[in-house]
Amino acid sequence: MALLMVRDLSLGYDSRAIVTNLNFTVEEGDYLCIVGENGSGKTTLMKTLLHLTSPLSGRIVKGDSLSGGQIGYLPQQTQVQRDFPASVMEIVLSGCQGRLGRRPFYSREDKELARQNLKRMGIADLEKRSYRELSGGQQQRVLLARALCAAGRVLLLDEPVTGLDPGAARSMYELIADLNKEGITIIMISHDVEAVLDYATHILHIGEDNFFGTKEEYMERGAGKKPAKEGGDLA
Amino acid sequence: MIAQLGLYLSYPFVRYALIVGVLIALCSSLLGVTLVLKRFSFIGDGLSHVAFGAMAIASVLRLSNQMALVLPLTVLSAVLLLRTGQNTKIKGDAAIAMISVGALAFGYLIMNVFSTSSNLSGDVCSTLFGSTSILTLRPLDVWVCGILSVVVIAVFVFFYNRIFAVTFDESFAVSAGTAADRYNLLIAVVIAVIIVLAMNLVGSLLISALVIFPAISAMRVYKSFRSVTICSAVLSVLCALLGILISILAGTPVGSTIVAVDVAGFFLCCLAGRIRGGA
């Protein structure tokens, strides 16, 4: 059974539709990249998958392995967070909040998990630093470590490289690709189609005409149907 | 001066008042960081006006325990404001402005029309700016304040990690299975309780200062959520203690003295932050 199956999904706010007729399937181990212009509804789709907003119509079928708290989410950064007084450890530890249950405080295992994921992201030495003093790339790694604490199987990443310089963006992509190779399913939103084609297995394009298929199908379609390079107006 | 202070402190009631003042200061500082960062400050402000309106009704009705009316009304408004605030941004802001200004006008109106007190402007003034002297706090108020403060502190400590999670990143919190709505409600209710408590100490117009100053002062100096929270609690308690002592000795109004000390504390923290940042 597929990890995630979306059928005839319509998205929007207050019954105003933004995206209609969305169909796609995600299998375990896939690397799905969601592309589309600004405001086309990519973030809304991700929030709908996470039940943060409800769909207007259609179905989202989740496989067994996704049923309980197995999704790690890296939201688009907000302005508030950029100058929030919090240490790196405090933020990564908050990824364990789903494991708290009825306990008020984090356990030693939670802290150990947080440290492991910091190490995995290559930022073990930043543990005690203040989040707002880190570089953009470091901040994104912290949020990725937090997402990993929440779930080991599936990650939903909303524009993880926005605002990073090309070098930091590239190493962020490498990091995500490594996680995918370890077997973690990746669903990522990105502006940067060119870069993403190096890593993704599937592409979902949201816009006037929705497209879903493998990377190869997407590239053929781009070369055949569309006259100009579509990446231009997406960037 | 020391002798005079000693004389005052020899009255048990002054000591109780001091303890309660400290407890209220401690409570009000705890949620300051959340309030500032979640952009909830406007709710705090609106609620303080609602509390004023409720207080006016209570004093006109000559209730022996005004808190019995003021607390439920303010908590109810907190819940309503949170609801409207979440719907659409602009409508929510307008609703808060309407409720808070309406409550202020209505409160003054009924005090003016129905009050039989000979000193109306004195009554209004002490509701807005707090008692002129901490010695006018009554024993019942002191006990209610003390108990509520302890409850607020216990709730904050118990839910500390969730409050942090919801404040830092609500979307992520929901995706990780935290019922953010419930914690937002909890935060709003606790804020309402704090406002009603703080009203006894500093009056309704100065509450926001008591809640927000320690938090923004601490944010100048410290960089993790926990150290900011601890620092703002310590700072708030120190300022309240100093303010109360000064007001007893100099005979100044309690509320504005405490807030004045808070403002001084803020400038000191700015300076400390500069020095730390520069070094």
Ligand SMILES: Nc1ncnc2c1ncn2[C@@H]1O[C@H](COP(=O)(O)OP(=O)(O)O)[C@@H](O)[C@H]1O
């Ligand atoms: N909370 C909301 N209420 C109403 N409309 C919204 C809300 N959030 C986003 N929108 C609208 O939905 C559309 C899609 O937004 P979004 O999903 O953030 O786009 P993207 O992430 O693809 O840039 C935009 O036109 C935006 O204005």
Ligand SMILES: [Mg+2]
């Ligand atoms: Mg977006």
